[in-house]
Amino acid sequence: MTQQMINGAVLCAVYVLFSLGLTLSWGALDVLNLAHGALMMFGAFTAYVVTQHVTLPLPLLFVIGVGTAGVCTLLLDVIVFRHIRAKVADKKQAELLTLIAGVGAAGIPVTLAVAYTHDSPFGIGHLDWSSYSLGDGAHISTIQMLIIVLGAALCTALALWVSRTRTGRALRAVAFDGETAELMGVNTRALSAVTMLIAGSLAGLAGMLLVIYLGALTPGSGEPFMLKGFAIIILGSVGSVWGTAIGAVVLAATETVVISQTSGTWVDAISFAIILLVILLRPQGVVGKGLAERV
Amino acid sequence: MSSWYFSHLTLIQGMLISIPLALSVQIALRSGVFSFASIGFYGIGAYGTGILTMRGWPVLPAMLLMIVASGVVAYLMSAPLIRLRGLYLGMVTFAFDLILTVVATNGGELTGGALGLLGVPLGMTTAGLVAAAVVAVLLVSQLERRAVGRALVGIKASEELVMSVGVDLRSRKRTVFAISAALGALSGSLYVSTFSTVSPTSAGFTLIITTLTMAVIGGTSSWIGAVIGTVIITWLPSLAATIGEYQHLVYGVVLVLVVMYAPEGVLGALRWLWHKVGPKKPAISTTGPPGRESVVAERVEEGLSR
Numbered sequence: 121m122t123q124q125m126i127n128g129a130v131l132c133a134v135y136v137l138f139s140l141g142l143t144l145s146w147g148a149l150d151v152l153n154l155a156h157g158a159l160m161m162f163g164a165f166t167a168y169v170v171t172q173h174v175t176l177p178l179p180l181l182f183v184i185g186v187g188t189a190g191v192c193t194l195l196l197d198v199i200v201f202r203h204i205r206a207k208v209a210d211k212k213q214a215e216l217l218t219l220i221a222g223v224g225a226a227g228i229p230v231t232l233a234v235a236y237t238h239d240s241p242f243g244i245g246h247l248d249w250s251s252y253s254l255g256d257g258a259h260i261s262t263i264q265m266l267i268i269v270l271g272a273a274l275c276t277a278l279a280l281w282v283s284r285t286r287t288g289r290a291l292r293a294v295a296f297d298g299e300t301a302e303l304m305g306v307n308t309r310a311l312s313a314v315t316m317l318i319a320g321s322l323a324g325l326a327g328m329l330l331v332i333y334l335g336a337l338t339p340g341s342g343e344p345f346m347l348k349g350f351a352i353i354i355l356g357s358v359g360s361v362w363g364t365a366i367g368a369v370v371l372a373a374t375e376t377v378v379i380s381q382t383s384g385t386w387v388d389a390i391s392f393a394i395i396l397l398v399i400l401l402r403p404q405g406v407v408g409k410g411l412a413e414r415v
Numbered sequence: 416m417s418s419w420y421f422s423h424l425t426l427i428q429g430m431l432i433s434i435p436l437a438l439s440v441q442i443a444l445r446s447g448v449f450s451f452a453s454i455g456f457y458g459i460g461a462y463g464t465g466i467l468t469m470r471g472w473p474v475l476p477a478m479l480l481m482i483v484a485s486g487v488v489a490y491l492m493s494a495p496l497i498r499l500r501g502l503y504l505g506m507v508t509f510a511f512d513l514i515l516t517v518v519a520t521n522g523g524e525l526t527g528g529a530l531g532l533l534g535v536p537l538g539m540t541t542a543g544l545v546a547a548a549v550v551a552v553l554l555v556s557q558l559e560r561r562a563v564g565r566a567l568v569g570i571k572a573s574e575e576l577v578m579s580v581g582v583d584l585r586s587r588k589r590t591v592f593a594i595s596a597a598l599g600a601l602s603g604s605l606y607v608s609t610f611s612t613v614s615p616t617s618a619g620f621t622l623i624i625t626t627l628t629m630a631v632i633g634g635t636s637s638w639i640g641a642v643i644g645t646v647i648i649t650w651l652p653s654l655a656a657t658i659g660e661y662q663h664l665v666y667g668v669v670l671v672l673v674v675m676y677a678p679e680g681v682l683g684a685l686r687w688l689w690h691k692v693g694p695k696k697p698a699i700s701t702t703g704p705p706g707r708e709s710v711v712a713e714r715v716e717e718g719l720s721r
Contacts, residue, residue: 200674204675215449216444219505220627221674223627224667224668225667226620226667227621234660343513343516346509346510347513350507
């Protein structure tokens with residue numbers, strides 16, 4: 121039981137890190153980045169490629185993995201998404217083009233990883249972590265503690281940033297009404313760049329922690345994470361940091377229970393079941409406002 | 416000629432199979448419905464037809480059953496889905512595609528697990544593929560020409576405007592959703608009865624990329640765009656042999672570039688050329704393909720101002 125709670129907490133922390141980036145860019149910039157999962161994998165993949173050539177200490181590998189995902193997401197925004205937002209005036213059309221561009225962009229890192237690894241799992245080593253006994257047969261390893269602490273700390277930090285700081289307030293203003301925020305003197309370009317960099321870095325961190333904790337990832341690892349990220353966002357409502365945390369807790373707890381009770385092969389289906397249930401039972405959060413209101 | 420035909424038969428078959436799938440995405444995007452669901456129905460069509468024919472069903476009834484069932488299921492599914500805001504619909508249908516991969520992998524003996532179905536009876540001739548592609552093109556092109564299709568362009572331009580002139584937006588969107596799903600199922604059924612195999616990954620993320628590229632590169636404003644895109648994407652890898660394993664990387668880059676610089680696709684570029692060099696016409700014409708959308712939009716506006 122204790123062991124399962126630890127496993128669930130680790131899972132939850134990884135989900136939080138991954139989903140925060142996804143919900144941040146969607147909530148603030150109306151960018152649903154469908155390449156988010158692929159870039160999570162790509163950060164860890166880049167660290168793996170580096171370890172194939174040189175031996176580096178683990179913190180440096182983290183910098184490489186997190187940095188790659190962060191910078192790639194930033195570039196994707198600066199080069200592609202921003203171009204679409206600037207060129208396409210119609211918001212709905214811009215959202216659609218952003219979705220499609222995200223799918224296209226996701227193809228690039230995935231294909232590179234598939235070509236390099238021949239579509240097989242890759243890991244970056246560093247598997248020997250000391251483990252502590254907690255009584256009643258449960259163990260917690262240093263990496264598990266690290267993941268839980270990082271997840272909780274970064275989630276809190278992000279929540280404080282969004283709610284308390286000046287830039288956080290500016291971000292919420294942009295999310296509410298970008299044009300007015302810009303008129304009020306908010307530098308929306310810089311703010312969107314920072315947001316995307318943070319979003320990508322969080323994905324990169326999730327990828328690095330996962331590849332070390334699980335021992336390996338595959339080039340396709342990002343896809344099930346997108347599914348989980350969607351479920352968490354839809355549970356916690358878009359753009360909300362604490363909502364994301366709650367969504368992650370619910371999903372991780374449900375998955376942990378299902379894994380312990382069944383053979384575990386259907387665990388990815390839970391996310392989809394959650395998405396469907398929310399749409400059917402609590403559509404208020406996800407359904408568009410009445411058209412008359414929007415005109 | 417015939418030796419060329421036989422050495423390229425797989426590509427020709429692949430192209431014919433992809434046409435309904437590209438159309439299924441095009442018809443959704445054209446109507447402003449952010450749905451990737453038809454890729455999922457491609458998987459359902461492929462697995463369904465494969466499972467039925469392996470249990471002794473003849474190909475045609477199995478295909479028809481899967482197509483009709485997909486259309487009906489999609490129509491029922493669409494009731495809660497089309498109320499969703501744009502990005503949510505994209506997300507949910509994307510999730511739908513990904514979850515089907517999970518279902519197919521965990522389906523045990525029925526779906527053949529991770530390996531998928533092998534040795535599905537071959538029941539499709541190239542002539543049959545041509546016929547299916549033609550039927551799909553006729554269906555979509557007729558739909559575009561009729562009032563239903565023109566109202567759909569209006570949905571993309573401005574939902575409020577279309578509703579204000581008395582179009583039942585919800586039922587139109589649901590119809591598009593169902594037709595898109597049926598086209599996806601048709602394509603999947605054709606695939607499995609031509610190549611005799613389907614695996615969980617065949618309807619996964621790479622298929623979403625490929626199909627979107629086909630629809631978007633050609634231009635989503637008309638069925639012609641989807642057909643042009645399918646032809647280009649089918650023959651591109653064989654022309655540039657070096658692409659090889661980097662095929663999906665190239666598709667990804669092309670997709671991003673087209674979205675950025677030519678969101679109207681090849682068709683948009685052709686229309687632009689036609690406007691430049693073609694015969695001059697009055698700004699508002701009542702017939703002819705160029706600029707049909709703007710004509711419709713203006714007509715809708717006229718209706719509104721009256």
